[in-house]
Amino acid sequence: MGELRLMKGNEVIAEAAIRCGCDGYFGYPITPQSEVMETLMTLRPWESTGMVVLQAESEIASIHMVYGAAGAGKRVMTSSSSPGISLMAEGISYIAGSELPCVIVNVQRGGPGLGTIQPSQADYNQATKGGGHGDYSLLVLAPASVQEMHDFVILGFELAFKFRNPVMILADGVIGQLMEKVELIDQRPRWTNEQISEISGDWATIGKSKVRKKHVITSLEMDSNMMENNNLRLQAKYNKMKAEEVRYEEINCDDAEYIIVAFGSAARICQKTVQIARRKGVKLGLIRPITLFPFPEKIISGYASRVKGFLSVEFNAGQMVNDIRLAVNGKTRVEYFGRMGGIVPTPDEVEEALEQRFLKEDLCRY
Amino acid sequence: MAKVRGAVVVDNEECKGCNLCVVACPTQTLALNRNVNNKGYHYSYMENPENCTGCTNCSAVCPDSCITVYRTKAEH
Amino acid sequence: MSVLTEKINAIIKPENLVYSKSPLLNDDSMHYCPGCSHGVVHRLIAEVIDEMGIQEETIGVSPVGCAVFAYNYIDIDWQEAAHGRAPAVATGIKRVMPEKYVFSYQGDGDLAAIGTAETFHAVNRGENIVMIFINNAIYGMTGGQMAPTTLVGQITSTTPHGRNVDLNGYPLKITELLAQLPGAAFVTRQSVQTPAAVRKTKKAIRKAFEIQAQKKGTAFVEVVSTCSSGWKLSPVASNKWMEENMFPQYPLGDLKDTGRADASLYKVKG
Incomplete structure (x- = not known):
């Protein structure tokens, strides 16, 4: 068993990055995730593992530093919160277009604009539908615990290199600030130059040797046919993610008449709602998408003909509910409940919402 | 007639006829050809080859790296 | 064969070769307009990298603008940065591979x-990189719009009546400002309109790469350049216009050559 510690979600991002052999972190302070860089700076990994940590002048600069370092075949990352992620949208689009691997953490806060520093899940659409310009997708992981903040840094780098694609860890202020027990992996070495040559030697800009052609990291292509081919290659990659990387958790769905779909901290609250509802005799289940892209549409569509309704619970105005509706494709009712402004609903509030939207009406019908 | 001490070879197809080498040439060796290349540019050529000293001024200012310069080592 | 042709052919022999295209420049025709300064500066960079023998250790970062395709011409590894982000991209590359040359x-x-x-x-961080800055006072790629360095009164497609300070502010002498920063090791302004200027610029670029090797801080080389298409002048007339109008505003020469500043000058007392 690895080392056990009581840690904040944000702190564990830093700890996991160092321990998994990350080569570099480039970031800019923003609430509620500043502890990520603060922890890194305190731990000084450049003296232990050789990991680079740099406070950039902006989120724009951070993401383009990530672009440069990722282009060198290194395992690099950044973290920010919603307004900062909007600034990074340009760089994320370039990284996706140039097919570079990296991990981007978004510890979401409420918007739009400067919004609030309280937790939110209002960047669901931004994260899962691209967020920047052009046809691209991130692979989006939604942690619901401090342990998953740790695990998804490691998984994030694996997936980023498997697909040569940016991976986003879409957390929120709750998970970022929450303290929980976490089991840490043992320190792993950073990749050596030889390993990087082996893993990414056919594309990374690590210096052109005389025996190979030059490598160019770019998203630019002036020939429309070639550009369409690039787009098709990206789409094929996203389809491969859909086929191979869907992750979700099911709780009490076997006999469920109603299913809540919720991710991240909303899913933690809804787990309690399931217990409350079941005590009242309502057969309620929970599906927690762990990958938001690829979205677990098959499991949802599988339940669509068996349940009386889905309730999407989100800390936003109803974003994931549209993906559930697409998956359900009219086979059953899909409703939304959520709070905004940084308000985190209680399990009872969610249960009440379920009753209002489904049970009262369903009872009247009989 | 002056002794021929240098010579340049212009890659006619790469030359865009910008005229910078002609102006940079201190011995009036170069001029733009009345003929054009496949892109329609009046390419540079040695109009007065006997003037060339192989000084490399033309190749220094050439934006398209299309001039190769030769110079005899010994004076004739 | 005429006597003259025979004489020329006698000279054109490998042993008499004094200048040929750098082996680091490939055979792709440059997409630049006739007379464009970019081609000269590309060549100088290629020659410096070749002469220093650092082809295998150099990574270039190309911008958005006319030079976006710089990666097509110089035979080294390249990254193409988003508009304006090249220094951040170069920082990212250099920080994770400090042993490489990055420009x-x-x-x-x-x-x-x-x-x-x-x-x-x-x-300001004194990144150990080389920054090459082509200042031709106009946006070439997008079709001749006003640049921050466009001169007062200069006509561009977005200042069709000439740059007006009330509307557009002043030409930005960014190189002078950068020379004030303690992280700057070497800041110079050069040009490539004459053979002598070209040779000086090559020396400056070589020096900039050597400063990078010595980890002295950022080496910044501005090249005051022409844009014949944007200025709507012939290449030869562009050079004349540059000398008459650009040089008084952007005077040539070294602005700083001290290495980056000593940190103790800036340190808190306790």
């Missing part, structure tokens, strides 16, 4: 407008 190549819109923040902060 950015940017125009005036890229470096001095949209990328001002990235430019200033890379230099």
